Amino acid sequence: MMNVPRLLNNRNTDLPRSLFSDLQLDKLLGAQAIAVLQHPCDYGEIVRRNELFLLLDKSENAARLENTLSALCATERALLLYKDAKLPLDTYYRQAEALESYIASCEALASMCGMGSLFADVAEYFSSEEKQKLLSEMTASARKIRILLQKMNAGFLSFSDKNWLTPDYDAVSEFDSISECAESLGFAVPKKKVQNTKINRSLSDTICRLYADEASQIEAEIAKYADVDFYEPTAYISEIKFFLEINALTQRAAKIGVPRVIAKIAKVPMYASKELYDVSLLAKNCGSIVPNDADFTENEPFAFLLGANGGGKTTYLRALGVNLVLFLAGCPVFAREAEIYPFDIVLSHFPKDERFDNAGRLDEERGRTEKMLDAARGKRAFVFFNETYSGADEKRGFDLLTDTVEKIKESNFFGLYVTHFHEVMTLDHPVLSAEVDLDDANKRTFRIVRSKGSASSYAADILKKYRLDKDSLMARRSRNGN
Amino acid sequence: MAISILHLRDLISNAEALSDRILYHLSLDRSFSHICADVNKREYFLSVLSDLTDDKNEILYRQDIVKDFVSNPTLLEQLESLAARFEELRNTQKTAGKGEYRMNVTGTTSPDALKNILQTRALCLKRALLFIKAYGELLERFDLRSRGLKALRSSFKEIYEKNDFSRLLTFCTKFEKFSSNGFWDFRFSLNDEGRIESYELVDHKYIRVSDPDLKKKGFSLFKKAEEAAYPCRRVSPTNDDLYERLAASALSELSGVLVKISEQIFEKFGGVGQELVFYEVALKYINALSEKKVQICYPMFSEDESVKVKNLYDLYLLMTKANPSDVVPNDFSLGQDGGLLVFGGNGSGKTVYLRSIGTMQVLAQAGLPIPCEIAEIAPFSQLATQFSEAEKEFCEGNDAGRFEQEVRELAEMVDTLKEGSLVFLNETFQSTAYAEGAEGLYHLLKHFSALNIRWILVSHLHRLEEMLDSREATVLHTSNGYKIN
Structure with a gap:
């Protein structure tokens, strides 16, 4: 497998940090961008970066790069959430999300051809046969996991007698029934509140017990990718951010x-x-x-x-x-x-x-x-x-x-x-x-x-003051087109 | 959209609201204090008069409703009685809302507390729905002619005759007894991230479980029950309050729907109760004139925008004089352009004449009959008055200050007057030298005419008669016995 190409290849020289505070660049750019600026480039690298910045002049190219960055950030977020997941059901969802976002990131990077020589190597790497085969397998797995999770994602919780969890078989909620009646009578109903509440261990365990077969199938799919470095695409985040941050600075200056x-x-x-x-x-x-x-x-x-x-x-x-x-x-x-x-x-x-x-x-x-x-x-x-x-x-x-x-x-x-x-x-x-x-x-x-070594009546006045004299009234009319 | 028996739906009126000053100048407040003793009702009635309309359809719409109520006086009484109880219910809901808000703010909402709130909300909605039916059935009992009351009846019927009206009542009844049935069943769903996105109350009929404990005990009916049941698992124990919080949220949301429906009922029909007050005062006004044996007339619209009224009485004098026969009626006529100059000595009835015309115009545009024999009117988009108020406003001022005040008022009026207005001027510019006052007034009246603003001026400034020609103004003089001709 070829080496993972980078977008920022610098010489070793470090410009001192004090230079950036003296020039007040640290007030204008973020710490990551400053870190990149601390390493001056050689001729070839300057040319390659210049090429990319010229391409970013076109808004569609900047949008492509933004979209790629979004995909990579989504992967980073998904991996972070996966790392933090403690509950079994939560873990399945996080794994599915990590898998999907990894695929999206790799595909986004593979599609970056036409974005200059810096991205050409990156696009080639992520378009390689080996990588594409892996992504294809992952796509099938992700789809399968989602179908399994779909089965597990709804149910009834009955606390009327003993506490039970059963699957949902197309029940109509009281909210929906009442809303239907109200709407047919011509009354508007409030939009249903969409919650975003974390499940607890009780619900996670109960769902996994109810759908034990589905849970074991998900685990088997995930196990296939134990050796994959899911963090690989996220290494480009800071590099892409540098280009976008400088591009944003040029746009701000242009304003x-x-x-x-x-x-x-x-x-x-x-x-x-x-x-x-x-x-x-x-x-x-x-x-x-x-x-x-x-x-x-x-x-x-x-x-x-x-x-x-x-x-x-x-x-x-x-x-x-x-x-x-x-x-x-x-x-x-x-x-x-x-x-x-x-x-x-x-x-x-x-x-x-x-x-x-x-x-x-x-x-x-x-x-x-x-x-x-x-x-x-x-x-x-x-x-x-x-x-x-x-x-x-x-x-x-x-x-x-x-x-x-x-x-x-x-x-x-x-x-x-x-x-x-x-x-x-x-x-x-x-x-x-x-x-x-x-x-x-x-x-x-x-x-x-x-350096080279170096007089009318009182009433008329009042009327005039309030623009009610003859001339003022005529002027009012002519202003209004009358 | 709120149902109205005062306004036509989708009407875009160009008319400007009347200022309190105009009602004051025309003594409408004083006239109606003799007709309706209830201050709140009178103020509401006057506010409707102020909310001027120049739409002929809307004026006729109100006239027809007035006629319906005149023909069916008990209908108005019964409608007002229902409206009063409807308003009480609305206030109950508002009070309950405050209590709920307090609980939310203080974090004291629990599923049990929310059960009680849900019961209250269900009861309130049920009563609001029953009011719709009661209103509709009441209106059904009368032979109505007016478009407005017929539309009101239809809007009630459209709701209570639908099947879903009964279904909604059934739901309300179910939640009224929510605490006692003991069911506590919810449907949940997770989003793509595995977080709970919905948690809603469901009817217990959807819950079909077969208890594995019963199987162990060898109940013979278990097998049959199992066939109809879904797979199920006992919920694992929990050490947090997630299920309580979710239940509270579900109940709160359900309460919210009931409140929202109730609010819409109150919003849609609540205004009718207030509007009935206008018709109540209108009927009192008609009855007062009737008691004084004064003829009333529902004005018609002239084809050429002129105004012609025969034997017009001044309402204020009618209401204050012990004997109505002491009040002298006068005719009034105003062409489709220009103005009317009325000259006469002090106490000869000039101001009364001006007031009777203004009162007539305001009442007619509000859809009310007027005290006269025959009336053909034109609706105006704006009415304005400028009355000399030496005794009221400037008793400590000198002539110069009074004049400037008048000019200032007129300047404000001129700034806002639109084409199609009618202006009432009473003794304007008489607080300065006559020649100067007449000169100033002449240009102002010419200005009005040039802008198609019609005007009526009561004055001593006879010089104006020479300055204005007969096409620009009709001139009337007072004569003995308060007659004007």
């Missing part, structure tokens, strides 16, 4: 006019994009997001970002970071155009919330910076610094910044450093700044740009 694009995979290290959006703002239910461009090349891989408080510096950083992480996980990016290189690693350095005195904070930041640069060493990395060393006095802070940037330059890392140290203008790196968008009438939008 406020944020476009998404499958980024071109650059052959040489670069990060270029037109109208790049920070979708982490969706977590704050922002009604609109201001896009900005990005242009990081081998010639200018690193830039500083200066600007006023509240000018969108961190938003720009997050726009770069979020979309880079999404790109590396094979997801669409939120931009008009993008061409990005599959970097090996993405790292971030944001101020921590804990209280430090000046020396303590500086040491912590320096230590963290060193660890970060060590982790990136030898890799094609993109690093983000947000106000690192801003807590130190200006000279000390700027010295440390210079030292860090030197190391970044030596290692050929790509990166963005958000700072308020204006002395960075003197360093040999591009400086971006957040400036008021002059095209915006209310002047509250910032754009990231390359």
